[in-house]
Amino acid sequence: MTVAFVGGTHRTVPLDLRERLAFSAAQAAEALARFRERFPGREGVLLSTCNRVEFYAAGAEAAAPPAAAELVSFLAECRGIDAGLLAPVLAADRDEAAVRHLFSVAAGLDSMVLGEPQIVAQVKQAWAIAQENNTAGPLTAGMFQAALRTAKRVATETGLGRERLSIPSVAVADFASGVFERFDDKRVLLIGAGKMAAETLRYLRVAGARDVVVLNRTAGRADGLAARLGGRAGRFEDLVAELAAADLVVSTTGATAPVVTLDSFAGAEAARGGRPLVVLDLAVPRDFDPRIGGRPGVWLYSVDDLAAACEANRRSRQRELPAAISIVDEETHRFMGDLHHRSMAPVIERLRAGWNETGEAELERLFRRLPDLDAAARAEIRQAFDRYAAKLLHPPLASLRSASRGGPPHGLLDALKRLFDLKD
C-alpha cells in the first residue's frame, strides 16, 4: 500500500502560477472524475486553497498510485498549464513523508500564518469532494481521519492556534473584550475610513456591536461608509460630543497631526460620567494624543501597541512548534504502523485460509475413518484442531506485527509466502 502526493504552496509556486493552478470546488470535482478514469482503482484527494494546491493519491500494491511525474502532468493537464512550468515548483513525496506532510498541513504547521485554523475546514472539504466523486477509499479515509485527529490534538494540546495574529482581531479579542463584557449595549465610533476600520468593525459586529457612528471630514465618504458598514453617519464637527457618547473608538484617518488632542479630549471626558473608553488608534501618524492613554478609565492602543502584541503572539506560537511537531510525528508513526499492518492482511488471510483448508481435509478424512463419533465428539475434535492451528500461527503473526512497526516487513512476508507456498 502506497501513498503519494505532489503539490505546491505560496513558498514554492509564484502567485501568478498559483492563481492558474488553483481549483474551484467544481473544477476539483471535474479533476477527480478525470483521475478516476485515468487511474482506475486508485484513490485521490485534491486540496486546493488560496495558498496551496496538493494532490494525494493512494493505492494497494496491485494498483499503486501514479508516479510523481504522472501526477504533475495530470494537474497540468487539468488546469491547461504546461507541465514543464509546474515540475520545478511542485514538491513530491511518497509513503511516510507524504503522510507526515498531510498531517503537518492539517495542523497548520505548513500554513503562511503558523497554526491558522481555517485549513482544517479546507482539508475536510477536500475529503468531502473526493467522497462525492468516488475517488476516496479506505486508504485515504484512514489518512484524512488521522490528519484531522492530528489537527485536533495540536489545537487542544498546544497553544499553537490560540493567540491571534492580525491587528484587528487582537484589538477586539485581546484588548476591547478585556474591558467590555458585551458590545451590544456599547456605542462604537469610527473616525476616518482607513482600510483597517472596516475589518475591525467586522470583528466588533461578530462580538455583538450594533450601534455604530461613522465620522469623516468628507461627509459624503462618511455617508457611504456608514451605509456600507450598517452604521449612522455623524458630523465631524460633533467629534467631541460623539467622543463623550462613545464607549469604543476606532480611528483610522490619514491626518498628519492628532485629530484628538488632550485639550479637546478634556471636553469630552467631563461629559462621560466616568464610563471607560477604549480607543483603537490604528492611524499612522496617530490620531489621538498619546497622553490621553494616561487618563483614568481610558484604554488607548496604537498600531504599534497592537503590533507588539501580535508579535508576542507569533513568538508564543513558535514556542509551541516543537510540541506540535512531536504530535505530528507520533500520529505519523501510528498511522504508518497501522498501514503496514493492514498491508500484511492479505498474506495473513491466505495463510489462515491454507491452514483451515488443510485442517478441514484432515478432519473429513478422520471423520470418515471413525464413523461412530457422535456430534459432540466431532465438535470437540474440530475445536482442538482450531486451537492447534491458532497456537501454531501465533508466533509468526506476532513477529509480523512487531516487524511492521518499523516499516513494511517485506522480508518476512516473502519468507512466509515461500515457506507456505502462498500464491498472490
Next chain:
Amino acid sequence: MIEFISRISVVCFAASYAVALACEASRLLFRSGVRGAAMVAFATAGLVAHTLFLGWRAAHEPSVPLSSAFDWYLLAAWVLAGGYLWLTIANPRAPVGLVMLPLVLGLIGAAQVSSREPFPQSPATQIWGAVHGVFNLAASVAVALGALAGLAWLLQAGRLARKQAPFRGFRLPSLERLAQATARSASIAASTAAAGFLSGIVLNAVNRRRGLLETVPWNDPVVLRMAAVVAWLVSAALVVRATQRRPDGPRIAAWLSLVGLAVLTASIVWGLFGATRHGAPPAAAARVAAAEDARR
C-alpha cells in the same frame, strides 16, 4: 453505605480540594487537555465528601445540627467550594481556584483548630443564633468572592495597561463584569455583615431578658472585632457606591475588596487564638439546658 459515610473525615475532602488547587496552579506551568476534567473531578469528589460529612454531623450530633464554630467554618468552606465548582464549570479558562481554593482550605484549617462544642441551646437562641450565623456566613462568602473579583480586576487592568496579550493558560473576565461583581459583593457583604451583627445584639438581648445572660459581653474581643469588620465593610460599600461613577471607581473598589478580605482574615485568626466568651454556653444557659434535659 452508612459505614462508608461515617468514615469520611475532614482530611478526605481537604485532600481533594488540595489536589484541585494543585491542578489549578499547574495552569501557570504547562498546558494539558485533561486538567480541566481532573480539576472538576477532584473538586466534585471533595464537595460530595464535604456534603456527606456535614450531613452526617447534622444527623448524628446530639445537639442542634451544625451549631458549633467547627461546623460553621466547614459550612462556609462548603459554600465557597460549591461556588468554585460552579464558576469553574461556567468559565473553564478563569483561574478562580487559585484564590477560592486557598480560602476553602483556610476555612477548613480554621475549623480544625476551632471548638466543636455546640453553642448554647434554647428555642429563642436557636432561632436568633441561626440568623446570626447565616448572615455572618453570607458576609464571609461575599467578602471572599468580592476579593476574588477585585484581584482579577487588578490583574486584568494591569495587563491592559501594559498592553500585553492575555495570560497564557487562562483568560480573565472583562473589567466590566469584574467591576460589577466587586461592587455587588461589597454591598452584599456590608448588608449581611450588618444584619449578622444586629441579629447578634438581638440574640444577646433575648438571652438577657430570659435570664440566660447576666451581662451582655459588649467588650468581648469577638464582639469588638466583628464591630470593626462591620464598620469597615459598611464604609467600604459606601465608598464603592460614592465612587461608582468615577473613572477610578472600579480600581478603588478592587483595593477595598482586598483590604476587606485581609480585615476579615485577621479577625478570624484573632478569634481562633484569642480568649473569648463569645458563643460559650453561659452558666444560666447551661442551667436551663440541664433543667430541660431533666424534664425530658
